[in-house]
Every structure is written in structure tokens, then in C-alpha cells.
Amino acid sequence: MTFRTLDDVDVKGKRVLLRVDLNVPMEEGRVTDATRIERILPTINELADKGAKVVLLSHFGRPKGQRVEEDSLRHVLPTLEHYLKRKVAFADDCVGAPAGAVIAAMKGGDVALLENTRYHKGEETNDPAFVDEVAKLGDLFVNDAFSAAHRAHATTEGIAHKLPAIAGRAMQAELEALESALANPARPVMAVVGGAKVSTKLELLGNLVTKVDYLVIGGGMANTFLAAQGKAVGKSLCEHDLAGTAREILEKAKAANCTVVLPVDATVAQKFEAHAPSHIVSVDHVGADDMILDVGPKSVAHVESLLARCKTLVWNGPFGAFESPPFDEGTNAVAQTAARLTVEGKLLSVAGGGDTVAALNQAHAGQEFSYVSTAGGAFLEWLEGKTLPGVAALKV
Ligand code: 3PG
Ligand code: MG
Numbered sequence: 001m002t003f004r005t006l007d008d009v010d011v012k013g014k015r016v017l018l019r020v021d022l023n024v025p026m027e028e029g030r031v032t033d034a035t036r037i038e039r040i041l042p043t044i045n046e047l048a049d050k051g052a053k054v055v056l057l058s059h060f061g062r063p064k065g066q067r068v069e070e071d072s073l074r075h076v077l078p079t080l081e082h083y084l085k086r087k088v089a090f091a092d093d094c095v096g097a098p099a100g101a102v103i104a105a106m107k108g109g110d111v112a113l114l115e116n117t118r119y120h121k122g123e124e125t126n127d128p129a130f131v132d133e134v135a136k137l138g139d140l141f142v143n144d145a146f147s148a149a150h151r152a153h154a155t156t157e158g159i160a161h162k163l164p165a166i167a168g169r170a171m172q173a174e175l176e177a178l179e180s181a182l183a184n185p186a187r188p189v190m191a192v193v194g195g196a197k198v199s200t201k202l203e204l205l206g207n208l209v210t211k212v213d214y215l216v217i218g219g220g221m222a223n224t225f226l227a228a229q230g231k232a233v234g235k236s237l238c239e240h241d242l243a244g245t246a247r248e249i250l251e252k253a254k255a256a257n258c259t260v261v262l263p264v265d266a267t268v269a270q271k272f273e274a275h276a277p278s279h280i281v282s283v284d285h286v287g288a289d290d291m292i293l294d295v296g297p298k299s300v301a302h303v304e305s306l307l308a309r310c311k312t313l314v315w316n317g318p319f320g321a322f323e324s325p326p327f328d329e330g331t332n333a334v335a336q337t338a339a340r341l342t343v344e345g346k347l348l349s350v351a352g353g354g355d356t357v358a359a360l361n362q363a364h365a366g367q368e369f370s371y372v373s374t375a376g377g378a379f380l381e382w383l384e385g386k387t388l389p390g391v392a393a394l395k396v
Helices: 035-049 077-084 096-104 121-125 128-135 169-183 202-208 220-228 240-255 297-307 329-343 355-362 377-383
Strands: 015-019 053-057 088-091 111-114 140-143 165-167 189-193 214-217 259-261 265-269 278-282 291-295 312-316 348-351
Touching: 015 035, 035 053, 035 077, 035 169, 077 088, 077 111, 088 096, 096 111, 121 128, 165 169, 169 312, 169 348, 169 377, 189 202, 189 297, 202 214, 202 240, 202 377, 214 220, 214 297, 220 240, 220 291, 240 259, 259 297, 265 297, 291 297, 291 329, 297 329, 312 329, 312 355, 312 377, 329 348, 329 355, 348 355
Parallel strands: 015 053, 015 140, 053 111, 088 111, 140 165, 189 214, 189 312, 214 259, 312 348
Antiparallel strands: 265 278, 265 291
16 A cells, blocks of 8 residues: 655645544553653654644543543643654644644644544534644644554544645554555464454454464463363353354365364363462363463464464464453463564564553563554554555555
8 A cells, every 4th residue: 555654745834633542541641651651752743843833733632522521632741742752732622723722833843732622523523614723723644543543533534634644653663564464474374373262353363364374362261162172160260152153264274275283281260369279281181170361372372383483473462361461371471482583583473452562561572563553443453354444445
């Protein structure tokens, strides 16, 4: 796909509406993970240094068209200024007089943040009148919010049809990484898909089996596949009603020449809590009271030996209950191997979606991956092979 980047436009003196994703995790008014802020710094700095008036647009939370105080972007402002090392003006509304006044007072190189776009119903409905109100505040639209690109909202999609639309540096990096991981990858390609439930990842699995050479299934969802093959899974998390679906995915994989890799052994415990007494069993000998909480060492070794042959890895979801040690061991081991192969220049590794980033960081492996996406839902939809409206709107 082709899109314009910051190399293709002159931004000096222009009002640039820069869509970012400041929907960062917060606890008690403090930002607990600033990764999304760090990722947008290059775009903001480049635009400001080139003399643009940089106007940041973002949603926060899901206030559903109401002014919910808790969801105000004012709470994110100090952290943004801290990382940016620049003063950022704030407008109490993303349209109308408050936004107009703040922008009118800007000089080239200034940065301003407008209040939560989701305070207006028109944001999520992509209402043309709201799109026009936002669009008239700017001369150019730059999108650096891949993680919100699965939403066809006014400031992620609609506005791209009203103003010249350009990908920011973070969006550009994300699209390039995703392209080299699945659209046009060096083979063999391995996908690791973990997480609790098959039901949330059906489309994703169905798409991946047609794209990758090895599909490694971990997490609770592997139990559904084991059960579908007639194995006892004891008290493990398992969607028994999806046995037929699991078998269909295995059939589809076979037809597509994709090797599905399931656990051969597991770490089991009688209760699910950190440091619960646990032991390792073959997946053929899971006891009636056992709960599978991680993959075992043979499974890890098998995945690692396949990975050593692969050139590309796409990773979504942990192998086990990584929040509760020792059930993080499988995820840690494979993540560290992938990190090492990446550092050695043998593997292109791309990861993303929900828990994945936290799991890789906990394994001290995230830094070494070729690319770690901060996107949750958008990354999953991309793995499902869907067109993301916010990305499609940037197409030239
Ligand atoms: C996210 O946090 O995944 C994005 O900001 C999108 O948020 P949403 O799921 O509320 O649309
Ligand atoms: Mg979300």
C-alpha cells in the first residue's frame, strides 16, 4: 500500500492536525505506561522543528459523547510535556471557540493538545458535520495513531477525506513492520498465537493458517485444540463447544500447508495462583484435577528448534498465565530465544496486541524485537486480514 509521509509535504507555517493515540493506561491520575507517548515524539518534534503548528487530536477512554471528567486529556498533559520537553497549550474542547482561540494564538513550532474527541458523539459516528468542524481547524492531517486505525471515526477516518492526509513517522514504522511481517515476509514464517480463548481469535487463526508456515498455538486456547483431539484437559480453561471449530482450523491449515504446533507437555497445578505447587506432565496425562497453566519444557524446546529455522515471527498472546509465576516460564523462554535470534540478525520479529507487550517486557525481550506494536484491537484486526479504515483512508 502506498501512502504519503512527512517527506512528501511542506508543513512550515501550516496548521497540522496530528491524530495520536493518547489513550494511555492510567492509575490514580498517573500515566502507568508512556510507550504510546514515546512513540509519537519523533513526529511531533519533526513537525515542530519544521515550523508547523502542531495540533494534537486524540480520544481517551470511552466517554460516549459526554464530558466525563475522568477521561479528560488534561490528565495526560503533564506526562506529554515531560517526554516532549516542550510546552503544550491545551484547549478545553476539540472544536468551536476554545480550539479556534488556542490555534489562532499558535506560532510555527508550537504544540497544542485539544480535549478528548470522544466528548462529542460525532467522533464515533463519523458525523460529517463534526468532521467539518474539526477539519476547518487545520490545513493538513497527519495520522500517527495506528492503534486507533481500526475505528472509522471522525478523527481517524472521516477527516482524511477532507484534508491532505499523511502518515506520521510512528504510523509509517508500524505499516512498514507489518508489511514485512505478513504481507511480504521472508520465509519460513512462524506465528505464535496465545491467549485465553479460541472464540476471540477464530478469524485471526483462519487468516494466519493461509499466510504462515508454522502456527504455534499456546495459552488457554491450546487446551481447546488438545480437547478437540480427544485429550483430557482436566479442569483447564477450555471451550469444549468449539471442538468442531478447532478441527476445522486444523483441516484448513493442512490444506494450506501450514504446520500447526500444539503443546506436547504442560505445567499443571491444582489451583490458579502465583507460586501454586505445580508439576510437568505430558499432554496425554493431564489429571482430572489438573489445570494447564503453561506449556512445558519439551514444548518450548520444540518451538525453539522450529524458530531457529524461521526468518520471520509474528507474535500475539502469551503461552501461559504469565502474570502468575512460575507460569510465565514458557513465554519467557521463547521470547528470549526470539530476542536473541533477532539480535543475531537471523529473525525479523513483530509482536503486538493486548497482553503481548506486557508479557514480552516481563521477559525482558521486548526491546530486542524488531518491532513491538502498542496497538491492541488494531493489531488483532490486522492479523485477521481486515482492512483498517484509518489506514485505508491514507492510501493514495
Ligand atoms: C486502544 O486503546 O486499543 C485504542 O486507543 C482504541 O481504543 P478503543 O478500543 O476504545 O476504540
Ligand atoms: Mg481499548
